[in-house]
Amino acid sequence: MFYGISLTAILVALWLTLSGPFTLSGDYPIVMGLGVLSIIGTVALTYRMRIVDRETVPIGPALALFTYWGWLGGEIVKANLAVLRLVMKPEIEVEPRLIRAPAEQRTDLGRCVFANSITLTPGTVTVDVEDDGFLVHALDKSFTDPAGFAEMGARSDIASDGKKRTD
Structure with a gap:
C-alpha cells in the first residue's frame, strides 16, 4: 500500500510539474x-x-540518490575542467585508454547508476557491460584512476538502495 501511495504522489508531482x-x-x-x-x-x-x-517505486533511497546527484554534479564539473585543460593546450597530448572498471554493486539498479555515471562524466564512456564490471574508454590516462572508479562505484551502490555496504 505504501508503494502505491508513493507512486501516486510521484506521478501527481511529475504531472503537475510538466503540465x-x-x-x-x-x-x-x-x-x-x-x-x-x-x-x-x-x-x-x-x-x-x-x-x-x-x-519499481524506490522511495527509500531517495535522500541517498539526491546526495549522490549532488556529488556527481561536482565530479562532472571537475571532469569538464580537466577535459578543457587537456584540449586547450597548444599541443594536444591525449593518451586514450580502454580499461576495465570493476562493478561490485548489489543490485542491477546500482550497476545501471554506476555505468551511466561513468558515461555522464566528461572524458569517460562506458563501452561494454560485462559480468564483473564495465569496459570504459577514457580520453586520457589521467581519467583512469582506479580509486576514482571505486569511489563512484561505492557511492552509486549506496544511492541505488540507500544502504552502506557492510562487507
Whole structure:
C-alpha cells in the first residue's frame, strides 16, 4: 500500500510539474481530468501487473540518490575542467585508454547508476557491460584512476538502495 501511495504522489508531482501554468479558463478542466485519469490508469496497471514494489517505486533511497546527484554534479564539473585543460593546450597530448572498471554493486539498479555515471562524466564512456564490471574508454590516462572508479562505484551502490555496504 505504501508503494502505491508513493507512486501516486510521484506521478501527481511529475504531472503537475510538466503540465505548465495553471489557469481555470479554457480547456484546463479537460486537461486536469485527463491527467487524473492517466495517473489512476497507470497506478491501476502497475497493481494489475503486480510490479508495485520497492524496485519499481524506490522511495527509500531517495535522500541517498539526491546526495549522490549532488556529488556527481561536482565530479562532472571537475571532469569538464580537466577535459578543457587537456584540449586547450597548444599541443594536444591525449593518451586514450580502454580499461576495465570493476562493478561490485548489489543490485542491477546500482550497476545501471554506476555505468551511466561513468558515461555522464566528461572524458569517460562506458563501452561494454560485462559480468564483473564495465569496459570504459577514457580520453586520457589521467581519467583512469582506479580509486576514482571505486569511489563512484561505492557511492552509486549506496544511492541505488540507500544502504552502506557492510562487507
